[in-house]
Amino acid sequence: SQQGEEDPQALSIQEGENATMNCSYKTSINNLQWYRQNSGRGLVHLILIRSNEREKHSGRLRVTLDTSKKSSSLLITASRAADTASYFCATTEYGNKLVFGAGTILRVKS
Amino acid sequence: EAGVTQFPSHSVIEKGQTVTLRCDPISGHDNLYWYRRVMGKEIKFLLHFVKESKQDESGMPNNRFLAERTGGTYSTLKVQPAELEDSGVYFCASSQPGLGSYEQYFGPGTRLTVT
Numbered sequence: 506s507q508q509g510e511e512d513p514q515a516l517s518i519q520e521g522e523n524a525t526m527n528c529s530y531k532t533s534i535n536n537l538q539w540y541r542q543n544s545g546r547g548l549v550h551l552i553l554i555r556s557n558e559r560e561k562h563s564g565r566l567r568v569t570l571d572t573s574k575k576s577s578s579l580l581i582t583a584s585r586a587a588d589t590a591s592y593f594c595a596t597t598e599y600g601n602k603l604v605f606g607a608g609t610i611l612r613v614k615s
Numbered sequence: 616e617a618g619v620t621q622f623p624s625h626s627v628i629e630k631g632q633t634v635t636l637r638c639d640p641i642s643g644h645d646n647l648y649w650y651r652r653v654m655g656k657e658i659k660f661l662l663h664f665v666k667e668s669k670q671d672e673s674g675m676p677n678n679r680f681l682a683e684r685t686g687g688t689y690s691t692l693k694v695q696p697a698e699l700e701d702s703g704v705y706f707c708a709s710s711q712p713g714l715g716s717y718e719q720y721f722g723p724g725t726r727l728t729v730t
Contacts, residue, residue: 535719546618547706547721550656593658597717600671601710602648607656 526609528594586615619722633695638707645712653703
């Protein structure tokens with residue numbers, strides 16, 4: 506099965522800076538999603554981008570998708586301490602089951 | 616609206632013992648998924664229920680794992696007997712009916728420690 510791989514594994518930035526996380530996958534997809542996990546909590550859905558979309562925005566989040574390179578990026582602008590979390594990309598397979606990448610640990614220092 | 620809940624939040628058991636994890640999905644969500652994250656590795660799919668039926672159990676690691684969803688409401692995941700490699704965080708997620716419902720709502724997870 507395909508797996509998304511996140512890059513970088515860990516990212517530490519100052520509050521107010523932008524954070525960019527990348528994800529690669531291996532097979533054709535219908536859509537790609539990004540989830541966030543705060544320490545000790547469940548995953549929270551952030552944004553979904555379909556295979557026929559190239560860019561999508563939601564608040565301070567911007568997601569791009571390049572199906573030719575099988576990659577996606579998540580940009581968080583004007584980061585806040587509350588954005589500190591693990592971020593995962595996930596592709597959808599048969600039955601809508603999610604295939605997750607290893608995740609990026611983001612730390613935003615105030 | 617109540618979210619997905621899981622019980623217990625943390626379980627510590629000895630190798631060879633039995634543990635049962637419970638998941639209560641969001642009311643009305645026909646789709647229920649189990650995932651787990653073993654230390655340092657990716658979150659992996661275990662199985663998928665549609666109502667009370669197992670739609671896909673291709674991710675279940677072996678026959679020591681048994682999942683049920685009687686009545687199509689809450690689900691249990693039993694590990695019997697538990698092994699050291701079963702340690703990790705077990706997540707449950709639910710989603711609305713329909714093939715186009717891609718967003719999944721996750722519970723906080725159950726951290727299982729097998730010693």
